[in-house]
Amino acid sequence: MIKIQKIWKFIVYPVVIATINFLLIYLITKYYLSGIDVESILSDKALDFEPSISSIFNEESEVETGKVEKNNIEFPKANTEYGKIEIESVSMSASLIFGDTQEALKQGVGQYNGSYIPGYGGTILVTGHNYIFPQVENIKIGDVIKITTSYGVYKYKVSDLKVLDKDEYSSIQISDKQEKLIYYTCYPFTSFGDISTRYFVFADYISGPQIK
Numbered sequence: 001m002i003k004i005q006k007i008w009k010f011i012v013y014p015v016v017i018a019t020i021n022f023l024l025i026y027l028i029t030k031y032y033l034s035g036i037d038v039e040s041i042l043s044d045k046a047l048d049f050e051p052s053i054s055s056i057f058n059e060e061s062e063v064e065t066g067k068v069e070k071n072n073i074e075f076p077k078a079n080t081e082y083g084k085i086e087i088e089s090v091s092m093s094a095s096l097i098f099g100d101t102q103e104a105l106k107q108g109v110g111q112y113n114g115s116y117i118p119g120y121g122g123t124i125l126v127t128g129h130n131y132i133f134p135q136v137e138n139i140k141i142g143d144v145i146k147i148t149t150s151y152g153v154y155k156y157k158v159s160d161l162k163v164l165d166k167d168e169y170s171s172i173q174i175s176d177k178q179e180k181l182i183y184y185t186c187y188p189f190t191s192f193g194d195i196s197t198r199y200f201v202f203a204d205y206i207s208g209p210q211i212k
Contacts, residue, residue, distance in 0.1 A: 156180070162199075
């Protein structure tokens with residue numbers, strides 16, 4: 001009798017408890033993971049929680065002068081394509097996306113959403129991956145950068161080219177006193193990964209309708 005009690009106490013009882021716990025964990029796990037993509041969990045790729053790119057750029061405006069009413073403009077939200085950026089001298093053309101997330105930079109040139117949109121009279125700060133747009137290396141002072149939006153066409157003339165380290169470019173101010181375009185990318189152009197140096201293209205406003 002004592003021997004049977006020991007078997008229950010030290011063998012059967014722990015096995016029963018372990019089995020019950022296993023079943024509970026299995027049921028709970030199955031319930032909570034039922035709506036999750038298992039393939040993404042097992043994948044060795046990093047999960048991307050950024051929203052997909054949407055677009056409000058449905059037509060190309062031909063308006064290059066004058067003024068445009070603010071109420072007539074659909075302002076872009078984060079990760080939204082709202083225009084096209086072109087540099088004819090280096091054969092570069094890309095979607096202009098409001099937001100500089102990794103998802104945006106996979107699709108085109110991303111704009112820092114703390115900067116101004118074209119026509120607003122302030123700094124437009126945009127960026128693109130150096131390995132997607134290597135043509136930037138060939139830009140020269142005097143080249144024209146064209147941005148086409150649904151409400152107007154804007155042109156900016158390259159006035160300066162600079163290589164800046166982290167301490168220098170982190171001090172660049174976004175101004176609302178004068179409209180200008182700043183494009184930057186990682187430098188050197190053949191580099192990848194965590195790089196502390198950036199290549200900057202500064203361009204001054206030439207033409208385009210001003211937002212009223």
